[in-house]
Amino acid sequence: MATSRTDPLTLEVVELIGTVVARYYEEYEQAAAQHSLTGAQARVLGLLSLDPLPMRRIAQKLKCEPSNITGIVDRLEARGLVERRPDPDDRRVKLAVPTDEGQDTARRLRESLDFAREPLGELTEVERTLLRDLLRRMLGEDTP
Amino acid sequence: MATSRTDPLTLEVVELIGTVVARYYEEYEQAAAQHSLTGAQARVLGLLSLDPLPMRRIAQKLKCEPSNITGIVDRLEARGLVERRPDPDDRRVKLAVPTDEGQDTARRLRESLDFAREPLGELTEVERTLLRDLLRRMLGEDTP
DNA sequence: TATTGTTATACTCTATAACTATA
């Protein structure tokens, strides 16, 4: 069991991570805005571009209330980026599916996320591998 | 000059960083909510607890419009966590200063940010040093 | 009866523009 640490090294790493978070988040919003999307709309569209989902599942993924998703998908649908399709197996369920244009917007959005890739260019391949392994361990993922 | 990379290693690191960002952000909101604060209120209070600032400077730090700060500080002031003080040197300026209770709330908020420290407990000191240096280089900070 | 999605409501954050009081 890990105990919380307050040594200067740990605190500096925490602060550095905070800086990464702030920069990443801010630039994600900017990238979304370049496509006239809010951050929430971009996150939902990006999610659906990987896999169409029922409204309720979107809320679970985004960790918010299902009622919020109604409005976000409404606005994406009004823009022609997403459409609701009835689920033949359960008529209560509506699947949110990206249109072709929505799929294209999601792809361009992903490509414009250079901000996240670009700073990694400062690192050598060995360093990126090291960083990957450290982040994996930090996040407690299985590292075979 | 760094060029954007799309190799699998880089993409995995980008995704890992995205996961860190999502987890950090989400848990920051939760920590704020435990003190009945919104994320924005917690960020402003945390900022002021380090150094009282004029309204305009807060907006610059948070990268938002000054008019938004009025409302956020209004709500912090209504809760007795912050007060506005006139700047004797320039009577147009109002300094936002944490009250004793605000200072105390900011401290407890910082302490409850275990989420950011705890996963680092998985790493040895050597690994944390390594991570620190990699993040520093990534962020382009001066590393003497 | 339980679940899915929606609606209604209230609050907060956000940007924009106009206003006030100082400088």
Next chain:
DNA sequence: TATAGTTATAGAGTATAACAATA
């Protein structure tokens, strides 16, 4: 005139509670 802070307004995200359709 220029700047600091505020007000007014409108749009978006959020949680809560109540509702209709379906299971």
